[in-house]
Amino acid sequence: MKHPALTLPARQLTIAWQSASLLLDYPDEALRERLPLILRAAAELPAAVRDPLCRTAQAVATKDLPALQAQYVETFDNRRRHNLYLTYFAHGDTRRRGVALLRFKQTYLRSGFVLDDSELPDHLCVVLEYAATVDQRLGSRLLLDHRAGLELLRIALAEADSDWHGAVQAVTATLPPLAGDERDAVARLAAEGPPQEEVGMTPYATPAFDAGVQPLPMPSFPGGQR
Template sequence: MKSTAVTQPALVYSVLGALLDYPDAQLLAALPEARLLLNGERALTRESKAGLERFLDYCEARDLMTLQENYVAQFDRGRNTSLYLFEHVHGESRDRGQAMVDLLQMYERHGLFLASGELPDYLPVFLEYLSRLPGDEARALLAETAEILQSIAAQLTKKGSAYGLVVGALAALAGIRGVDTPHEISEDDAQSPPGPADYHALDAAWVDEPVRFGGAPAPAQEPIQFYDRRPGDGAHSTPSRNRSQENRHG
């Protein structure tokens, strides 16, 4: 997260994507800069800025190992809080594979090439892509994920997870009003993993209550649609951060 590489309207997407990525030493070193940049971001509401301040306080109050354990506890246990967007649309069906190929090709047309092991539907990767688009296009594409973001934020808020504040800020950017965010942040996220009954409940919620996108009225249930955009002038290839799940446990 380098300020020299972040310009409007890319700023907010790049910073929030970094905050939602697996924590590392580089992120901790960049927290003061992230605080400054987010405080000056006009696209964020006052409520979102206050929530992000709380999230940054949460990060600064913990050591790296605790942050990493909490991250895994929040995002690697159950589909309802997964940061892989197509899990909320396709699950493990074969449709997800083709959707990933289409999304990856769209990224590459804008000069975003992923490292081996990185999946294109990972939310921080998607936000990196948005940072390369003109502002109106980025906002329109983010809006297509609005109900996914709202659903993830609601689940994180139920857990008292600080990450609910970040996803909630994204949901607000996507056009969702009155997003629920945690009033109190749990101090021991990683110390109370869900039991078997909790996993069954998470899977049941994912199967029985599919998310609708784009404001489609019931009973329509549209999967998220990523539309091809005209590549912007001057697109270039930039190595992306390694976000593969393998690195979370190594």
């Protein structure tokens, strides 16, 4: 599928995607220590990307950490419309999702990036780190191919007034404007939700879903190595 070209310079994409990857990860003290660096780096981004990133960073910086961690779990682990696995929106818990996950892993391997089975390859933090630090062209293609799910996540977090809405909003702001077919896909997903199927999604196990000048640190997630 051919996608419109991205409009931001490569350096700004790296800052935006890497910052969002860090901010969307489970909040801990290490993330809090990185927030001043994230905010300094974000200062050179366009306002449409910088401002929502900074809103999420400020929430992470000012809220009580145990309460924030509990809020993170409630947001992303317990709500179907808020999950961070991109292929879930299009394929749900079906066998077709297994094929989509394999495509993510094969894309990473093309760049020499090895991800073991301790994390699914379509997790948004993983995809953003890959796009920011390994291969912008292939990483952006993964984001654009799953644009409808990403936009649905943004809308759902906005409706919930979530502290993490800003990080996802910043990611979508780095992408080209939605075309007509993409808007239709978002509306269809919002109305129908992901498909369901009782069989497993071999070859991957399905997670449970209930109802530059300022170089940024590398986000960390299990199993990623070059």
